[in-house]
Amino acid sequence: MKIVDAKVVVTSPGRNFVTLKLTTDEGVTGLGDATLNGRELAVVGYLEEHVVPLLIGRDPHRVEDTWQYLYRGAYWRRGPVTMAAIAAVDTALWDIKAKVAGLPLYQLLGGPSRERLRTYGHANGRDLPELLDSVRARLAEGYPAVRIQSGVPGLESVYGVHVTDGVGAPVLHQRALPLVENWDTDAYLRHIPGVFEAVRAEFGPELPLLHDAHHRLTPNQAARLARDLEAYRPYWLEDCTPAENQEGLRLVRRHSTTPLAIGEVFNTLHDYQALITEQLIDYVRSSVTHFGGVTPLRKLFDFAAQYQVKGAPHGPEDISPVGTAAALHLDLAAHNFGIQEYAGHTPLTEEVFPHAYAFADGHLHPGDEPGLGVELDEGLAAAHPYEPAYLPVNRLKDGSVHDW
Structure with missing residues (x-):
């Protein structure tokens, strides 16, 4: 062949x-x-x-x-x-x-290690009432765990808080030039513990809650946030500080037992080596799409397993159903799978990429079709050509560029 x-x-x-x-x-x-x-x-x-x-x-x-x-x-x-x-x-x-x-595919990776895959969904709101409504919506959809992202008083826009269509679905904008967001770390650090307190008061201690700091904190700031959130028992704090400075995670680890997840912008196992061997993180977050494929991500999972670190692949809307399916096959086979992010896709995307994987009762399964179980409708794909688009850029109050 x-x-x-x-x-x-x-x-x-x-x-x-x-x-x-x-x-x-x-x-x-x-x-x-x-x-x-x-x-x-x-x-x-x-x-x-x-x-x-x-x-x-x-x-x-x-x-x-x-x-x-x-x-x-x-x-x-x-x-x-x-x-x-x-x-x-x-x-x-x-x-x-x-x-x-x-x-x-999961059968070629060793067969299933579980019957289904636990997921978490995204809840967000410009203020607390809107966030609480969003959490309720995710729970109604069956999600067993929820990532909570909130607007910050005084900031016009914040990562993870989407403009919605009026019924809670995010409106996705293609942009010829990057959207410029503003940022104030002190305001964020003051606000987020109260967000966790309000969500816990409304939904109780058992709901797994996740939060993404999106690389915006220094190691010292990240350590402070991780410590301040301990009382609310987060499932994890994600990307609390840019991991290019891997020594920074040592500082966070010394000051808190809050579980840490990191790695969606990592490209190879080498990026993780110190973080895993020194047990500075609890979850690896790379996607099949950005990590070189199924082959190296499977090796990362195996390496992480020796240090009791679990796999939790990145699953945003900008990974296609092809990349999503590949992750699900690996998740099902890998013994040290933890949880799968699942943001879903637009109905039109589902038509362009018909797939066998299914979401039910807050869990995913890749399906049993041969291969990945995803097809591509090339005719429909051609009817929706590329549009110029950028991710946002983040600036502090003084106008300087900050991590987005």
Whole structure:
């Protein structure tokens, strides 16, 4: 069997997605997600100009060898563009291999370690009443755990608090130029413990609550927040400080027992090495799409398991159903799976990418179709072409750029 065609499809059914479609000489196809939010066309160029020519004629069953060939062979390693491109190839090859075997991908990864996958949903509000209503909505949808993000008094816009359509669904905007948000760390640190207190008072001590600081705090500030939240027993505090400064997590760990999750912007296992071996974190947050594919993320899970660290892949709206499905297959097979973020997709996205995975009673299952269980409606995808889009930029009150 050989790869005879490799096609990159860009579509925007509400937001941009990049998909690699590989086809073999026996007519078997495989899909991989290469979406890099705000930098989609950089990955398209990397794939079309540099990777696709290397794939034609290769044996699709040589998944590990192809991964090493693309990672080591280019000399320039790592980085989000490179790893998203490799991820698309790797995931598409696993899709083909499982289809040829006539099995869902999780069976090739060792079979199921559980019957279903626990998820958490996103609750957000510009103020406390709106946030409490959002938590109620997520619970009504069946989510067993909820991430809570709140507006901060005095700030016009805050990460994780969406403009809604009036019934709670986020309105997703493509932007030709980045939205500029403002930020005040002191106001945030004063506000968030009260948010947890209000949510706990309303919903009790048993509901798992998560929160994302989105890299905006110094290590000392992160340690303070982690300590202040301890009384409310958060399931985790996510991305409390930029992890490029890995020593910063030592400071946070020394001052608090609040569980820590990190890694959605990491690209390789090397980014995690000290954090895992020194047990500075509790959950690894990388996605299949941005970590180089199923092959390296499975290795990360295995490495983390030796230190009682669990896997919890990133699952935002800007990872396509192809990337979502790949994560679910790995989650089902990996013994040290913790929880899966599930933001869902727009109805139009679901039409462009029909899939076998299903959400019910707050849990996900990848389905039992051969391969990933995701298809691509290329005609519908073509009807929704790429739209220029950027992630926001964050500035402090004095106008200086801050971490977003």
